[in-house]
Amino acid sequence: MKKALFGSTAVITLAAAAYVPAPAYAQEVVITDEIVVTGSRLRQGQEDSVSPLTSLDSEEIADVGAFNIGDLTQTLTINTGAENNPDAFTQAQTTGTENINLRGLGLGATLVLLDGQRQVQTAVANNAGVNFVDTASLVPLIAVERLEILKDGASAIYGSDAVAGVANFITRKNFDGALFSGTYLNHPKDGQYDEYLVQGLFGKTFGGGSVMIAASYLDRSDLTTAERRLSRVEDDTSNVGNPGSFYVPGVVNPATGAPLPVIDPTGCSEVGGIEQVLGPTTPAGTIGLCRFDFGDFYAHVANEERLNIYGRIDAQLSDTIDWTASIGYADNEATRNNSPTYPFLQSLVVPAANPFNIYGTNVGWLGRPSGTGGEPAGNAFTNETLRISSRLTGDAFNNGYWEIGFVRAENDATVTTPDVVTDRFQCSLLGFQEALGDAIFGEGYCDNAAAIAADQGVADQFFNPFATSLLDPAQANSPELFDYLIEDYFQDLSSTLTVIDASVTTNLFELPAGPVAVALGAQYRLEERDARYDEIGTNDGFGFLIGARPYANEQDVYAVFGEASVPLAESLDLSLALRYEDYGDLGNTLDPKVGLLFRPTDRLSMRATYSTSFRTPTVFQRFGLATALNQVFDPNIGGNVFVGVRATGAENLRPEESRAYNFGVTFEPIDNLVLNLDYFDYNFEDVITVQNYQGLVDADPNGEQILRNEAGQITLIFVERFNANSVETSGFDFSAYYTFDTPIGEFNPSFVGTYIDTYDLQDPFLGDVDGAGNRNFRNFGSPTPQLRFNLGLEWNTGLHSANVFYRYIDGYDDDQNPGRTVDSDGRVDLRYAFNLGEALQRDELVQLYAGVRNLTHEEPPQVFTNAGYDSKVHDPRGRLFYFGLDVGF
Numbered sequence: 001m002k003k004a005l006f007g008s009t010a011v012i013t014l015a016a017a018a019y020v021p022a023p024a025y026a027q028e029v030v031i032t033d034e035i036v037v038t039g040s041r042l043r044q045g046q047e048d049s050v051s052p053l054t055s056l057d058s059e060e061i062a063d064v065g066a067f068n069i070g071d072l073t074q075t076l077t078i079n080t081g082a083e084n085n086p087d088a089f090t091q092a093q094t095t096g097t098e099n100i101n102l103r104g105l106g107l108g109a110t111l112v113l114l115d116g117q118r119q120v121q122t123a124v125a126n127n128a129g130v131n132f133v134d135t136a137s138l139v140p141l142i143a144v145e146r147l148e149i150l151k152d153g154a155s156a157i158y159g160s161d162a163v164a165g166v167a168n169f170i171t172r173k174n175f176d177g178a179l180f181s182g183t184y185l186n187h188p189k190d191g192q193y194d195e196y197l198v199q200g201l202f203g204k205t206f207g208g209g210s211v212m213i214a215a216s217y218l219d220r221s222d223l224t225t226a227e228r229r230l231s232r233v234e235d236d237t238s239n240v241g242n243p244g245s246f247y248v249p250g251v252v253n254p255a256t257g258a259p260l261p262v263i264d265p266t267g268c269s270e271v272g273g274i275e276q277v278l279g280p281t282t283p284a285g286t287i288g289l290c291r292f293d294f295g296d297f298y299a300h301v302a303n304e305e306r307l308n309i310y311g312r313i314d315a316q317l318s319d320t321i322d323w324t325a326s327i328g329y330a331d332n333e334a335t336r337n338n339s340p341t342y343p344f345l346q347s348l349v350v351p352a353a354n355p356f357n358i359y360g361t362n363v364g365w366l367g368r369p370s371g372t373g374g375e376p377a378g379n380a381f382t383n384e385t386l387r388i389s390s391r392l393t394g395d396a397f398n399n400g401y402w403e404i405g406f407v408r409a410e411n412d413a414t415v416t417t418p419d420v421v422t423d424r425f426q427c428s429l430l431g432f433q434e435a436l437g438d439a440i441f442g443e444g445y446c447d448n449a450a451a452i453a454a455d456q457g458v459a460d461q462f463f464n465p466f467a468t469s470l471l472d473p474a475q476a477n478s479p480e481l482f483d484y485l486i487e488d489y490f491q492d493l494s495s496t497l498t499v500i501d502a503s504v505t506t507n508l509f510e511l512p513a514g515p516v517a518v519a520l521g522a523q524y525r526l527e528e529r530d531a532r533y534d535e536i537g538t539n540d541g542f543g544f545l546i547g548a549r550p551y552a553n554e555q556d557v558y559a560v561f562g563e564a565s566v567p568l569a570e571s572l573d574l575s576l577a578l579r580y581e582d583y584g585d586l587g588n589t590l591d592p593k594v595g596l597l598f599r600p601t602d603r604l605s606m607r608a609t610y611s612t613s614f615r616t617p618t619v620f621q622r623f624g625l626a627t628a629l630n631q632v633f634d635p636n637i638g639g640n641v642f643v644g645v646r647a648t649g650a651e652n653l654r655p656e657e658s659r660a661y662n663f664g665v666t667f668e669p670i671d672n673l674v675l676n677l678d679y680f681d682y683n684f685e686d687v688i689t690v691q692n693y694q695g696l697v698d699a700d701p702n703g704e705q706i707l708r709n710e711a712g713q714i715t716l717i718f719v720e721r722f723n724a725n726s727v728e729t730s731g732f733d734f735s736a737y738y739t740f741d742t743p744i745g746e747f748n749p750s751f752v753g754t755y756i757d758t759y760d761l762q763d764p765f766l767g768d769v770d771g772a773g774n775r776n777f778r779n780f781g782s783p784t785p786q787l788r789f790n791l792g793l794e795w796n797t798g799l800h801s802a803n804v805f806y807r808y809i810d811g812y813d814d815d816q817n818p819g820r821t822v823d824s825d826g827r828v829d830l831r832y833a834f835n836l837g838e839a840l841q842r843d844e845l846v847q848l849y850a851g852v853r854n855l856t857h858e859e860p861p862q863v864f865t866n867a868g869y870d871s872k873v874h875d876p877r878g879r880l881f882y883f884g885l886d887v888g889f
Helices: 069-073 422-429 434-441 447-455 479-485 619-623 693-699
Strands: 053-057 110-114 144-150 165-171 177-186 194-206 209-220 245-252 259-263 274-282 285-293 299-301 303-316 321-338 348-350 363-366 377-396 400-420 486-511 514-533 551-569 572-582 588-601 604-615 626-634 639-648 656-667 673-690 706-708 714-738 740-742 745-763 767-770 787-796 800-809 812-814 820-822 825-835 845-853 880-888
Touching (some): 245 285, 348 422, 377 486, 422 447, 422 479, 479 486, 514 619, 626 693, 626 714, 693 714
Parallel strands (some): 259 285, 639 714
Antiparallel strands (some): 144 165, 194 209, 209 303, 245 259, 274 285, 303 321, 321 377, 348 363, 400 486, 486 514, 514 551, 604 656, 626 639, 656 673, 673 714, 714 745, 745 767, 745 787, 800 825, 812 820, 845 880
């Protein structure tokens, strides 16, 4: 029988589980008063923690069939707005990574630890310019003994980033034996999407110590939007296509004199373009646009390979000194489909001298090199992470202990994206005639492009921008010319973390109710970042991705901290913590935490905490410059466009600050029934964000930060990072667990949920925003369904086990499309396992299992946006079958 822990612990027994094979012969994890529980540096049992804590041990993480940590955290009701799906439209740089977003306060507001020590943040940033810990590169899931999630602020204990809470992944210790697992997952409904996961774990104990090695390999095929189209055509249609539209002299708006586009008269719908008629037919053509549906060229799930290796050694150096060291390496590689070519957002001129020009005069062109009929282009991502850690622990006076720790970790990332080179494309329309380029664009415009064209043997070719290139093979553009026009935009990024810390704990003196325990310590952290780009990108030479500026910088932090546990009475404990951090030219901060734990009876405990927390600006936020791609509604044309948004760093950023309250109760009204309720309240201020690009356009479509080409199309939006926003969120976490035995086995029903009462945002453009129950597309917040819950039932006989979960996500308003809502989502997951080893009366573990996620093949709720669903909340994959085998000895 599984026993739920009392005190401040809210144990998610089943409802937020994922698959980590646990040997049948392995002893159940026992939480004792001899360990350090997340949220304190004092050795104590979880029942003595004053903070709300969720704990998942390796037995409890055994029912869903998750292939990675992202699959696990996505089931947590306290996690909202994480970016674990490779959505090209909102997650341009972060494909192949995973993360946690507790309370919807941002990817950087949750501190992720491995065995209580920090991990390096990603070298890549999300579209909002936030770096985070990549949980996909953290550790093989098979090596995780338990996951502890602290659900309130913890900067007083751990320092920066612990604003929304802490997720501490604790690896197995003293594992003796071998364990192997193989799992296969398939989505048979659409396409050939499948996943293979192979994991292995080997451990050996010896006199005074142990060694463990774990490895996992994941091979995931892609699920393309062509195979599973979730969006409407109008949501994935660009005004910039091939065939495209032309600006012909004399075709203007009679009221304003502004040029009007005409649909390519040589063909549009005939070759798959979408005609949007905006006016009458003129001698030059019909006024309007030849639009391009790019919705079939992307991927809901990227093609990925993930290799993760982890090793750990524990040794007793003497009777009083222990040593732990670990090394981890992860190599994640992903490829994601893009459009055949991106839209070209600069002004283009087709000269009269171009032999394919049917107009006989210079005309402007709104188009891209390849669109209708093209093949998807590949966007490649690599993330390599190396981490080493070491920790010495020894006995101290008066039943205390001391620790000295060291962590060095580095994440190296590359992003390779094909895009059109600006001057090459324009000069190809001019036939590389330097004199013509000089006359239209200025002295020397085509010199470099013509020289490269000569080297590649295409200097005698004109690019044909008309539909005749698709209708007549004799007028088609050559593959060599396409190769010349398109280059890979290469980004080489690195992030490095060094941490040295030391602490000592001891019992100061005795009170009638027990000893007063204290912990004192200091920490040094160094964060280093480096970004390099290819020569074309460094010089903003790409037609759509533009480019970025290289930079290298670092930031160091010095901290001292203290913590105390004071037993005021036999049933009343007081917890105090205080931390001071100095981060050089950014200033310093002092953060307290105070908590009370009251246990009037063995069946009832009550807890309360108050704390302040902070998050320092990252080196990237202060010094980095990056261009992300985003969907923007342009009121000038009355439709959505997909454009580059360039964010610049700000050295004078202040730390983000927060205060948090938590009040909770745990009650066992009858044996084996445990009820938990927690009220949380966060006030997060000075949130670092970039200016909201949609807010800028809404405020002034022609403002100085909005760059448009001669045709009036947005080509680039400039935004700045700054401290301006605030978030206040409050709500309830609740859970219920019950265990009962029957003649046919043990049953464990469970219910876990989160209700968000308020999620109030202060946005510099929109003012006060009620973000609860809102998608928050037009502001800096996270999508925030108000209610999420998991209802589960497990059945176990020893020989057989099975579980069923119903996972519910509430509906919410879609502020991108006012008046519409994102529907609620409910899915059923099933799993069955057969213990073949027990059936054969063998000591070794041999377990067969099979399951299905999303039994009824529910589609994600439709959103009128690129890709057709909210990738930060819902899963696009539909019904997923999986089966596997575990063998242990």
